[in-house]
Amino acid sequence: MINTPLFETKNCLLTEIDYETDPERDSLLSQDLRYARYLNRAIPKPLSKSEIKKIYEKLEKSVEDGSSTIHFAIRERKNPQLVGFARFNWILWNHAVAAITIAIGEPSCRGKIEAELIAHLLNYAFRELNLYRVDCYISQYESELEKALIQNGFSCDVTLKEADFFNNQYWNQLIYGITHDDWKNGAEIHVG
């Protein structure tokens, strides 16, 4: 039997989008511009429920059209309201590579759940999607995320100097990556 849970970690659930409750919650979370930047890269701003719905619809259409994106709404197990999202972007099946995005909007969760989510996403990437390599593009100011990536065996492979502008300053964009072999030979973490 295969009984490793793919969609739950020790503290979180990886679920589908809930069109009933998530737009209002994401609208509230988008008041934090750090999180809003993940929802709408073009113009980071607090978003209305209707704008959030449009983002979801566009996202789900891209999932249907191209199968190069996999999206999970992230909820806490103890209180299953939305706290952020995790996503596989740019999955190139012919090269078995993808990039992950982890965006946590709930302030009380930030810095606390990223490590277990990344461990779980790697398990999903290498044991379900059969990927060879996973990358994660982050801004230099995302220190909680950076710490969680390093904890999971990622190494910083690329530094795009001053590629991001946020809060009145330029930040390096960092690309962290891990291959299946690196993960297997040491970084593999048993998911809860």
Next chain:
Amino acid sequence: MLDNEMNLRGELVQLVPVEKDRDSKVFTQWRRNSEYSRLLNGDPAIQFSAKSIEKWLEKNELSSELVYFAIRKLADQQIIGEITLDDIKPFSTNVFVGISIGEAPLWGKGFGSDAMRLILRYAFTILNVHRVSLTVFGYNQRAIRSYEKVGFHHEGKLVNWLNRDGQRWDLHFMGILKSDWEQLIKFE
């Protein structure tokens, strides 16, 4: 003072609008060369009809996220390649450039470098971006040398990112800041 005429003309080439009627067939012909197709991107090398390329070009006309030029040789007005700036957003800090010379006999003769200098000038002085980035496959050493010549710096690589022709290859990232480019052109 502004020059009397501002255009995208270099020493060897000029960047001109892509004309879907004129160029779609040419672009199709270039893609029959699998060596060329495998330099373009990570997608599987496949053939596109002129009609499908024309449709794609039409979809991107007046796009505010993509700048797409044809590269025209000054000597005889031949269309020899394509060049793009991608990921343009309002308040873009960083854009990605992609370039290809479709006419294989013209590879390594300086046309790409000339086109790249023009697009950098355009990106920094007209679009006012802070930096320009690119990615290039590890097996495209000729392109890497050309990008170094124009002023791009190596910023790292994703090891074994690409699986092609029975082996894995690195994806290199290169970039140039506006401030570096300004220093560079002072000495040109």
